[in-house]
Amino acid sequence: MKPTENIEEFVRLEKPHVTTGGAMDKRTLNDSFAAMDENIRANKLGAAGIILRSRAARFAAAAVIILAVGLLMVYRNPAVPPPNTVSAAESPAEILTVASLNIAYRRGGMRAVEKQYEEAAEMRGPRPAEISLQELLAEFDSI
């Protein structure tokens, strides 16, 4: 094959075959081993070292700190309950709606429902001792 015919084949086949010398091998391996040792020592710095070295780890650490501070603030200053809660209801009628009782049941079971009834009764004011339960319920129903 003439080299001019297929220059690609010629270049590919005539790849130079060089060998490294003993001195170069020794120098390269010694320096490489030293670099490996140094890197292994640096890796043993622990979590702080990892965080400082890796950009992603730095971001993750920052996110964790922000989250922790946020949670701390929430627990120290609990948010005001949202306005759509039972306790914010203004009248016994509102307290005793099906939706309101349903929410109370989901939150605290029958105990919460009873408490809600008590609140409604308190808001309604004192009633005569001889009033029966049926009369009381009828009164609530008529609100």
Next chain:
Amino acid sequence: MIDEKILVRKFNRGSKDAFQMLYEKYKDDLLGLAITLLRDRSLAEDVVHDVFVSFAGTTGSFHLSGTLKGYLSTCVANSARDRNRMRSLRDVELDAAEAMNCDSGDPVEHAIDSEQSGQLTQLLGHLPYEQREVVVLHLHHEMRFKEIAEALGISINTVQSRYRYGLEKLRSIMNTMVTK
């Protein structure tokens, strides 16, 4: 033969034996690449040395996405380009460069090496550095144009045109030699 990935894994765990095996496997190829690119054996040895030392410095965190040969060839090509930019623009003749600072232990072996690779390296020496780089990476180190483009940070069209111009120039030089 132990699989390359196993060697890389062992190297990542700090095994010096694994590193040495990888070094033995690729050192000659990489030195050949560096010599072809730089046309100066002394500089080429420095480049290969630096590449292996910085590779060794990644132990514990090295992630191999392609082949190790491709990765190391890219490192050598990039480092050689930096050296080429830094050194003075004096044109070092290949023969002279090969003769100086060669620490090959066996002179006979070195002579055989030089004879085998001399003609081509001399020819490649006539190409501009950028064209030589692409031709050698593609034909000697079996890197695809896309890989070369990514490694050198240039477009694939640029790589292909450099390759084409390089081959055309080589062909015309060889035609001239044949007609003489």
